[in-house]
Amino acid sequence: MDKGGSADLLIAGIGGAAGGTYNHVSLEGVSRINGPVTAMTFTGNGRMRLGGSLTVEQIETNGDLKIGGGLRIGTMKHDGLLKVDGGLLGESFTLNGVADIKGDCELEKFTAEGVVTIGGFLSAGCVELVLQGQAKVKELGVESLVIRKGESGVWNKLAGGIIPKLRAELQARVIEGDFLDLEFTTAEVVRGAVIIIGEGCSIGRVEYRDRLTVHPGASVGMEEKTGE
């Protein structure tokens, strides 16, 4: 891709743009872009509203980012709120905050701390998720998956008992992968080669190929060894 000839888009304060192909996009403050955006690099702070899709090689954002279409990235770092109405496709995504992705996700590396909601299928090489609230993914297919519960304060713990949204857990229908290390996960089916079912898990059915470890504080409906 030769984007060397493209211009930059800079918005500081309150502003808007139609969209298009840029070399670099910088949004500071409150900005709205109506059409699809393609860029090599993208930095943003504040409240960003994109009406169309976003295709970007490298992106680093803080704040509240909403994308009306699909998101296609090389590498992305985001702190804050993220909402994507389409799917997410890319290499590497690091999130600290809350993400809501309507479509399917395809990533090589996905590291997140916070709350993640994915309406479709999450297909990834390596996923590390630190839970700070109720995460929901319809289905997962991964090479390696590590789920941990984040450090939460005493107030959050109290509130988690009353408001289910604040209880740190992952809900998924199906989880499949080579190496699965789970904690506080609720799933109907978990399939994989090496599976560790940690504290607080509630799994309907586990199918494992090589090794299965179940924490005493977890509940597993059915265990089955496959591939013999």
Added chain:
Amino acid sequence: MDEDLISKKELLDLTGISYGQLYRWKRKQLIPENWFIRKSTFTGQETFFPKERMLGRIQHILSKKDDLSLDELAGKLSDMTSVHKQLLTLEEVRERNIVSPITLERYGQRDRNEDKYSFDQLVHLVAVDLLLGKGELSLEEADLLHRTLSVNLPQFEGKRWELFFARKMGVSFFLQALAPSELVFDEGVRLISRITLEDLTEQLQGKLG
């Protein structure tokens, strides 16, 4: 005719690949999205694959993946432009054993322009050869098939198509449709064969090396 399906679990047991590999290959577009067929079973939803095509593709990937990176491999699978231009002479087709000698003798002469075959013509030969080889086609039907494909070539040029071969009450006929297509026949019709351009291209590419 329903294609033979294989469940994901069976596929992994059979080929020895892992979930991670399967999903990685899907992400790299080595395995087309529409090969993942979802069906509900008594254990909930399961994913199935078209058995023959999937096993063929996995063998292909496994045999090449040590020499090529996955991205290169994906490029090779989807990049048909290089082959599209390729022109082979009659001798080369015979030497490389791309189609059986019978097919080549019978249909090879017809559509040769300037002593070389275009990619489309080779695909047609492969299609005829494939069905003849399976014993699903009589020679007259093969004539009809080859003619159908040749006549319709301009209409389907550069597009993905599928070929249906069906029989009803002893009468056979061909249908060529843009892919992906879902055709429904009445009860008396027996769908004997269904091949897609991709299958043919893959076969041909395999033989061309």
